[in-house]
Amino acid sequence: MKKPKVGIFDFACCEGCQLQIANMGEDVLSVLGSIDVLEWREVMSEKWGKKLDIAIIEGSITDPHAVKRIKQIRKKAKILIAIGSCATIGGVNGMKNNFGLDDIRKYVYGDSYRFFPTELTKAVHQVVKVDYFVHGCPMYIPEFVALIKAALQGIPYYPPDYPVCVECKLNENVCMYDRQVTCLGPVTRAGCNSWCINNGNICYGCRGMVSNPNEKGAQDVLAKYNIPMELILNKMNMYNKCRELT
Amino acid sequence: MKKNVNINVEYITRVEGHGNIVINVKDGKLETCRLDIVEAPRFFEGMLRGRSVFEAQHITSRICGICACGHTLASIQAAEDALGIIPTEQTTKLRKLLLDLEMLDSHILHIYVLVAPDLLGVKSFVPLIQTHGEVVRRALRMKKTCNDLCDILVGRHVHPISAIVGGFTKLPRLKDIDAMLNMLISIRHDMDETVELAATLKFPEFERDTEYVALVSDDAEYPLLMGDIGSTDGVRMHKKEYRKITNEFVVPHSSAKHTKLSRESYAVGALARFNLNAEKLHPKAKQIASAVGLKPKCINPFLNTVAQLVESVHCLEHATGILEDLKNNPLNYDEEIVVGLNEQRRIPVRAGNGVGAVEVPRGVLFHNYHTDENGAITNANCIIPTNQNTANIEHDMMKLVPEILDKSEEEITLAVEMLVRSYDPCISCSTHLMNVKFVK
Ligand code: SF4
Ligand code: SF4
Ligand code: SF4
Numbered sequence: 001m002k003k004p005k006v007g008i009f010d011f012a013c014c015e016g017c018q019l020q021i022a023n024m025g026e027d028v029l030s031v032l033g034s035i036d037v038l039e040w041r042e043v044m045s046e047k048w049g050k051k052l053d054i055a056i057i058e059g060s061i062t063d064p065h066a067v068k069r070i071k072q073i074r075k076k077a078k079i080l081i082a083i084g085s086c087a088t089i090g091g092v093n094g095m096k097n098n099f100g101l102d103d104i105r106k107y108v109y110g111d112s113y114r115f116f117p118t119e120l121t122k123a124v125h126q127v128v129k130v131d132y133f134v135h136g137c138p139m140y141i142p143e144f145v146a147l148i149k150a151a152l153q154g155i156p157y158y159p160p161d162y163p164v165c166v167e168c169k170l171n172e173n174v175c176m177y178d179r180q181v182t183c184l185g186p187v188t189r190a191g192c193n194s195w196c197i198n199n200g201n202i203c204y205g206c207r208g209m210v211s212n213p214n215e216k217g218a219q220d221v222l223a224k225y226n227i228p229m230e231l232i233l234n235k236m237n238m239y240n241k242c243r244e245l246t
Numbered sequence: 247m248k249k250n251v252n253i254n255v256e257y258i259t260r261v262e263g264h265g266n267i268v269i270n271v272k273d274g275k276l277e278t279c280r281l282d283i284v285e286a287p288r289f290f291e292g293m294l295r296g297r298s299v300f301e302a303q304h305i306t307s308r309i310c311g312i313c314a315c316g317h318t319l320a321s322i323q324a325a326e327d328a329l330g331i332i333p334t335e336q337t338t339k340l341r342k343l344l345l346d347l348e349m350l351d352s353h354i355l356h357i358y359v360l361v362a363p364d365l366l367g368v369k370s371f372v373p374l375i376q377t378h379g380e381v382v383r384r385a386l387r388m389k390k391t392c393n394d395l396c397d398i399l400v401g402r403h404v405h406p407i408s409a410i411v412g413g414f415t416k417l418p419r420l421k422d423i424d425a426m427l428n429m430l431i432s433i434r435h436d437m438d439e440t441v442e443l444a445a446t447l448k449f450p451e452f453e454r455d456t457e458y459v460a461l462v463s464d465d466a467e468y469p470l471l472m473g474d475i476g477s478t479d480g481v482r483m484h485k486k487e488y489r490k491i492t493n494e495f496v497v498p499h500s501s502a503k504h505t506k507l508s509r510e511s512y513a514v515g516a517l518a519r520f521n522l523n524a525e526k527l528h529p530k531a532k533q534i535a536s537a538v539g540l541k542p543k544c545i546n547p548f549l550n551t552v553a554q555l556v557e558s559v560h561c562l563e564h565a566t567g568i569l570e571d572l573k574n575n576p577l578n579y580d581e582e583i584v585v586g587l588n589e590q591r592r593i594p595v596r597a598g599n600g601v602g603a604v605e606v607p608r609g610v611l612f613h614n615y616h617t618d619e620n621g622a623i624t625n626a627n628c629i630i631p632t633n634q635n636t637a638n639i640e641h642d643m644m645k646l647v648p649e650i651l652d653k654s655e656e657e658i659t660l661a662v663e664m665l666v667r668s669y670d671p672c673i674s675c676s677t678h679l680m681n682v683k684f685v686k
Contacts, residue, residue: 012288016311016404025390026383037372092308095293104292137308138404181586199401199408200415202586204304
C-alpha cells in the first residue's frame with residue numbers, strides 16, 4: 001500500500017499541539033513510519049506544495065493572508081484535520097473578538113497599528129470544510145492517535161458529546177463546586193479525561209461546548225449551587241467566543 | 247567582478263514561528279540585511295484587558311507551546327508582585343525545578359531537531375531517522391522524558407495545569423518524587439552521549455562583540471527564576487525598571503519590536519547567561535564548558551547552541567539536586583490550594599503593578615500587569631526574548647555577510663539561516679505583541 005502523503009500546517013497559535021506530537025517520543029516513529037510527511041515547517045526545511053492525502057491544520061484564521069492560504073491547502077488536500085482549540089473552535093485567539101479590531105491593534109502597536117492587518121478570529125471550519133476535529137488546548141494525544149487511525153481508514157470519528165463531569169466522576173475527583181469553586185465541566189465536551197480537575201484546577205472549557213449545554217446534568221449542577229448560567233457563559237468566552245460567528 | 251546577491255528566504259523553516267531573511271548585495275556592497283517577522287499577530291496583551299489576573303497564567307501560557315512553563319512562571323511572578331503575595335520557600339523550590347525541566351526540554355529540542363540537521367549536513371530531522379537512527383531515538387527519548395517529568399510536576403508541559411498564582415493546586419507525592427528522580431537518572435547516559443555528539447559538531451568561526459543581558463544575583467545559585475537584570479557592559483537594575491533595559495522601538499518591516507540598551511543592540515539567551523554567570527554553573531557543567539573550550543566572554547553567536555548544551559547539563563544536575571532534597575525534606579501538603587478564578591477571594595486582592603522577570607530558554611522574559619482593586623487587568627505588557635535578539639541578529643548578519651561574500655548564494659543562505667537558528671528564535675512568541683505605552 002502506498003503511504004498517505006501528509007502535510008502539517010500552522011496558523012495563529014502557540015504550536016503546542018504540534019509539540020504534543022513530538023512529545024510522543026519514540027512512538028512518533030511508528031506514526032511517521034505509516035505516513036509520508038512531506039511538509040512540516042517546524043522541523044523540516046523541505047517544501048512540498050503539491051497534492052496531499054491529509055492536511056493537518058493547527059491554529060486559527062486571523063488575517064486575510066491566512067484565509068487565502070487555508071483555501072489553497074483545502075484545494076490540494078483530500079482530507080483536512082483541524083487539531084487543537086485554536087483550529088477547532090477559535091480557542092484563546094477568539095478573545096480578540098471581544099474588542100474592536102482597531103482598538104486592539106492600537107493598544108498593541110500604537111500609531112503603527114495600520115501595518116498589522118487583522119480580521120475577526122475564526123475557527124478553520126468557519127472558513128473551509130473540515131473533515132476531522134481534534135479538540136483541546138492542547139489536544140489530548142490518545143484522542144489524536146485514535147482519530148488518525150480512523151482518518152487513515154477513511155472512517156468517521158465522533159468526539160464525545162457529553163460533559164467533562166462524566167469523566168471527572170469516573171476519576172473520583174471531589175467536585176470543584178463542593179470546594180466552592182466554579183468549574184466549566186458541566187457545559188464542556190468531554191474527551192480529555194478531565195485533565196485539569198485531576199490536577200486540582202478547574203475546567204476552563206477548552207474543548208468547546210457540548211452541543212446542548214442546557215442539558216439536564218449541567219442545569220442540575222448550576223441549580224444546586226445557585227450559579228447563574230450567564231456567569232458560566234461569560235467564562236466560556238475564554239475559548240468559545242468564536243461560536244457567535246456561526 | 248563585483249557581486250550581486252539577492253536572498254529572500256521565506257518562512258525560515260525549523261524555527262518556531264514565521265520569519266523572513268532579506269539580504270541584498272549590490273556591486274559587492276551590502277544594501278539590505280533584515281530579519282522580517284511576518285507571523286500573524288495574536289494580540290495577547292490586548293486580550294488580557296478586563297480579565298482576572300487569576301486567568302493570566304492560563305492565557306499567557308498559550309503564547310508559546312515551547313516556553314509554556316516559562317510564560318507561566320513569569321506571569322505568576324508578575325501577578326503575585328501586583329497582588330503583594332510572597333511565595334513560600336517550598337513553592338519557590340518547585341518553581342525552580344519546573345524551570346530547570348523546561349530549560350532542559352527546550353534545549354534538547356533545539357540542539358537535536360533544529361540545529362543538528364544543519365551541522366550533520368541534511369535538510370531536516372526526518373532523513374536523520376534513516377541515517378542516524380540512534381541519534382533520533384535518543385533525542386525523542388530525552389524530549390519525552392522531560393515532557394513526562396513536567397506531566398508529573400504540573401499536569402502537563404503544554405500547558406501546565408497545577409502551577410498557579412499562590413502556589414500549586416496539586417503537589418507531587420513521595421512516589422512521584424521517586425519516579426521523577428529515576429527518570430532524570432535514566433537520561434544521564436543520554437546526556438553524556440549528547441555532550442559527546444556536540445563535541446564533534448563544527449560551528450562556523452565568526453565573532454562580533456556585543457552586549458549580553460541576563461538575570462544576575464548576589465547569591466551562589468545560577469539565576470534563572472529570580473534576580474536583577476544585568477549586562478556585560480556593567481548595567482544592573484531592578485526588574486521593575488525593565489523598560490529602561492529594553493527601550494523598545496518599532497521598525498516598519500517587523501511585527502515584533504526591537505530593543506537596545508548601551509549599544510545598538512543586545513543579546514539574551516543561553517550564551518548571555520553563560521557570559522554573565524558562568525562561575526555559578528554546576529561543577530559538571532563547568533567541566534563540560536572547559537572541555538569544549540567555551541569561556542566567558544564568548545562572542546561567537548553560533549556557540550549559543552554550545553552554551554545551551556552546558557546549561558542542559560547544569561539543569562539536569564540542579565533538578566536532580568532539588569529532587570534529592572525533596573526526598574529528605576518531604577513537602578508540606580497543607581500548601582495545596584484550591585483557587586479557581588478566585589471568585590471566593592480566598593487570596594486577598596488589591597490594585598497593583600507587578601513585574602515578572604524570568605530566564606526562559608531563549609533569554610530573559612518580562613511580564614508586567616497593572617490590576618484594579620478587583621484584580622482585573624487594566625494593562626499588560628510582555629517582552630519576549632526573541633524581540634530582544636532581533637536587532638542583534640541583524641547586526642550579526644551585517645558583519646557576517648560581507649565576510650563570506652566570496653561563497654555561493656546557497657552557502658551564504660545556509661550560513662545566515664544557521665545564524666538565525668542558533669539564536670533559537672521563537673518567532674511565534676515574539677509577535678505576541680508589545681504594547682507601546684501604558685495609557686494612564
Ligand atoms: S490549541 Fe492551545 S496548545 Fe494547541 S496550538 Fe492552540 S493555543 Fe497552542
Ligand atoms: S463540575 Fe467540574 S469538578 Fe465538578 S464534576 Fe464537573 S468537571 Fe468535575
Ligand atoms: S478539563 Fe476542561 S479545560 Fe481542562 S483539558 Fe479538559 S476540557 Fe480542557
